[in-house]
Amino acid sequence: MKMAERADIEIKDVPTLNILICYLLYKIDRPVETEQLYEIAIGTGVVNYFYYQDSIDYLLKNSLISLSVNSSGVECYSLEDKGRECARRLKNYAPKSYRDKLVLAALRYFARQKAEQEIKIDYIPLDKGCYVNVRCLDADCDLMDLKLYAPDMTQAKMLGERIMLNPAGFYGKIVELALSNEEVPYDLSDN
Numbered sequence: 518m519k520m521a522e523r524a525d526i527e528i529k530d531v532p533t534l535n536i537l538i539c540y541l542l543y544k545i546d547r548p549v550e551t552e553q554l555y556e557i558a559i560g561t562g563v564v565n566y567f568y569y570q571d572s573i574d575y576l577l578k579n580s581l582i583s584l585s586v587n588s589s590g591v592e593c594y595s596l597e598d599k600g601r602e603c604a605r606r607l608k609n610y611a612p613k614s615y616r617d618k619l620v621l622a623a624l625r626y627f628a629r630q631k632a633e634q635e636i637k638i639d640y641i642p643l644d645k646g647c648y649v650n651v652r653c654l655d656a657d658c659d660l661m662d663l664k665l666y667a668p669d670m671t672q673a674k675m676l677g678e679r680i681m682l683n684p685a686g687f688y689g690k691i692v693e694l695a696l697s698n699e700e701v702p703y704d705l706s707d708n
Contacts, residue, residue, distance in 0.1 A: 536611040539581055539603045540604040543601055551592045638650065651663045663691070
């Protein structure tokens with residue numbers, strides 16, 4: 518079986534999953550909310566819920582990770598010294614394809630969360646079509662408030678999803694376009 522095919526197979530080996538979760542927390546390098554870690558791990562499609570639970574139980578019981586409450590009152594997992602050592606020494610026992618998939622899922626997850634705090638997208642239904650209202654938020658004001666028309670809700674949602682792939686890039690392109698916009702030149706050569 519090729520490595521690319523193995524990446525699509527669910528992990529059914531708790532010791533490998535233990536290494537992967539320690540490695541993921543090691544790469545993230547900060548406490549992660551319990552729900553966030555669950556969504557990242559299960560969302561990849563390579564981690565089964567039951568094996569995930571077995572792995573978390575093992576890691577907590579053996580002090581590789583710990584459970585604490587953050588300043589917002591939310592439970593978080595933190596990597597302990599034993600878990601950090603596990604991630605460094607044993608990472609090669611977990612296939613690179615799985616390590617890459619989990620780390621990439623985490624990076625995308627946290628980038629999307631950050632984007633959702635900076636961009637608000639609302640869909641305003643019309644008699645014919647829909648507005649996509651895009652607001653780029655700053656601490657004390659809206660940097661941009663833009664309405665885009667879409668012929669139906671499906672296309673409006675697609676537009677919103679595309680904007681959320683790279684909201685900073687979208688905002689940057691709008692500003693760049695506005696700053697580089699010029700008056701239409703007139704051809705007066707026939708005068």
